[in-house]
Amino acid sequence: MRSSTSSQFVAVASIAAELNAVLQVAKEISLAAANAKAIAFRAGEKAKGFKPITDFINELAKDTMAVVNRINADTLNLYRLTVAEQRMREANRHFDLAVAAAAGARHADSLLRVRETARQQAEACHGEFSIHVDDLLNQLSGILYPARAARVIAANSRIEASQAGEYLQSLQAVAESVDRAAQIINEKVSKCRGALVAISAGYAQGNQGQL
Template identity: 70%
Template sequence: MRMSQNKSQFVAVASIAAELSAVMEVAKEISLAAANAKAIAFRAGEKAKGFQPITDFINELAKETIELVNNINEHALKLYRLTVKEHRMSEACKRFEEVAAGACSAPYASSLSVPLQKAMQRRADCHRQFSRHVSELVAQLADVMHPARAARVIAANSRIEASQAGEYLQSLQAVAESVDNAAQIIHDKVHKCRSALSMINSVD
């Protein structure tokens, strides 16, 4: 059971790292879209006057998402390290138990109980820390959803403002679409991270 749990933790943590990497790339794309939108709005002048402040909002959302993902990555790295440590402690416990079983009639067999108890305690401590970081990660993933939802709203407003930009309509609408698509991707990736975390909890 413990080996299965460790394996599930390794798989889940690897999955989360991959999804977070994708979210980071999308956030960078949003930042680039904001820069492109700002340049287009500047060229359009009065025709895109309402679009200009939107570019600042888009850029702020990108920065907020990148910052949140960086913080989440730190927790994901801690989860990986704790998973490795817990796996090693599980292996140590298994070997101590095997040696203790084989030496049950030996004169000093009782001396194995202390190191075995210590190894089991360290394994339990690792798992408690892991569970705490999982809870913190769940909360942080919820935080990432806020800028993603805001991006959907901004994309809708961007389409409205773009419709008044004359010959710049198509270019600004493309920016709105890219922000909307990015928000959807972030939503999907965060959902996958949550699914990976629930996989850990189901084995817990």
């Protein structure tokens, strides 16, 4: 059980690190949108079609940051649940030893009741943990949509940039940075989802026969 819980700690920490990377990339997208807007303003009519695209890119970045911040809060709850369950499992282990040592003693039944209460608390923690994992998986799916949309926008940005004359390279660089950032977000989110699925599977397997 300890190795299983240790794996959970590592996985949750890994998810938090990946989400922090997503947050930083989303901030970079927002900055790229601001730079593109300034370039489009200087380009005037040559980049007329690029201006609304920069607003859309910025909105996508803000939406992504908002979702990541919410998920970070839920990831912290997942960490707390992992800590709580570790303590409960350790308490159960001590109760099992105490019950075994008190076998045949006059008030041994009272230990059985306390042990059962601790076991029920561990079951409740198990259920809450599973709910949080499922919720996080759904929220992570929500990040993938703006990442895909950003790639489509990047493609459209390249087309619009081709009309911008001497500003072509600057605006194309923005399109490339947005596309690259969207790919990174997709990779990071996929890693988070993989870690959550692994946690869920390992958690279920590690708890079979222990509840």
